[in-house]
Amino acid sequence: MPAEKVSLMLKHVGCGNSSWKSPFLNLSIVFKHRFLVRNLVRREIRGRYRNAMLGYTWTVLEPMLLASVYYFLFVMLAGNPDRMYPVWVLLGVIVWGCFGRSLTGSVSSLSRNAQTIHLVYFPRIIFPFTSIMGNIVISMMSCLVVIPIIIFYDLPLTIYLLYIPLSILLAGFLGIGLGMFVAPLNCMHRDVEHLFRFIVRAGFFLSPVMWTYEMAQARGSIGEMVLYNPMVVPLTMARHGVAGESLGIPWAGILGSIGFGIVMWILGSYVFNRYEAGAVKHL
């Protein structure tokens, strides 16, 4: 009720509130609005499989169909892969899909939600955040496919299975930083969205989705260069998680990938908070 409002004039939030604190502030904002985030994530997930007879089965079916296509492609080009290869491709497709959708989803998070943005103000960091949360949840559901795989291939149940959800989280995290970095720009020029869709498609081949880290290593010097790609770590992580073995990537590579994610989160938060207020005028 209004009555005893003693508070003095408050300045508006939303404009120019970017500082070195932004990356941490954004986390606390998301936590504070968790009820809203939960509802928006639910809308995002429901929206993806609306009116589908198979519903959430598609979360598993889609990567499986994709993986089978890539499997045949590989057999035609290179021939004779090892018996675990279909599994590696399937996991690659799931993890890369999580990254790709997180990236494109957070890039277009502001422009897609123009209607809501015009309606009400709440901290806009919530838009890219809900976008990756939705993707992470869907990718985690896709990961249930691991259960039949373990039974079929008679794989051991180890603690390393935890690598699978971790790899999904890392893939999403790598996506959001970069996505936030350019999301305001995408409000002004949708070209950004198209460019990033291309980047995701091209990155698919440059990252170990159809191939594996071990295959690259077998080719000598390329094996070292591959580690400059931060996505190598989450992709390899998921595979080794299923196989039940440790990561086998040099520490520098692991720290490099996580470090890249953190740096992009900090940069992305800063740029996002700095420019989103002006950018929404373009919507």
Place this chain on the structure above:
Amino acid sequence: MTSNAVEIENVTLHFPKQRNALKMLMNLVQRKKERFTALRNVSFTAKKGEVLGIIGKNGSGKSTLLRIISGIYPADEGTCKAAGSISLLAGLGTGFSGHQTGRENAILYGSILGHGEQVMIEKLPEIIEFSELESFIDEPVRTYSSGMKARLGLAVASAIHPDILLIDEVLGVGDPQFKEKSKKRILDLVKSTGTVIIVSHSFGLMKDICDRLVLIHKGKIVGVGEPDTIIKLYYETTD
């Protein structure tokens, strides 16, 4: 401490114009900025406990002004200050997702408007009752008529009690019976809320409920004062 709930001082807001790549490059070279000024040097205050109306022709900047107060757009120049929580009622039900049920959408919309979980759980029965949707509340919203959507939107939006309420032309949805009911509900809300800023084209209503009116024309404030005087001024200015 002042008795003002909203203070707007010399607010100017430009909208950028979308141009293709070639035009943009030309502008960059010629160092000129193409923009549309939606508000120019707008200043006014709303006192605590006051019902302030904003009138003006379509495209005069009324809605933009409300969006500045609610924080959706930052002002390019000038300052906008407000004391307390603000809520903007506009475009009811536009944020609904068609494949979720009315109940889910009510919770979603409520949380978008800034309600906590507890508040929504408490208010939900009242919201559902007011919306008159009955068994339709558990059907997907895409099966709703536009009137039903608007009713649900109004039911959720009017269940809130902010310190400052901004209303942007949300009266007059649904059939005559519901129109009456919603008008009453909004009027109750206006009465129970400390400060209200309302944008509407129905001058009759504005005359009834507003303490003061602000006339805005082409992004500038033309007059502030008694409702009768300002409405007269409106016809003089806009002819």
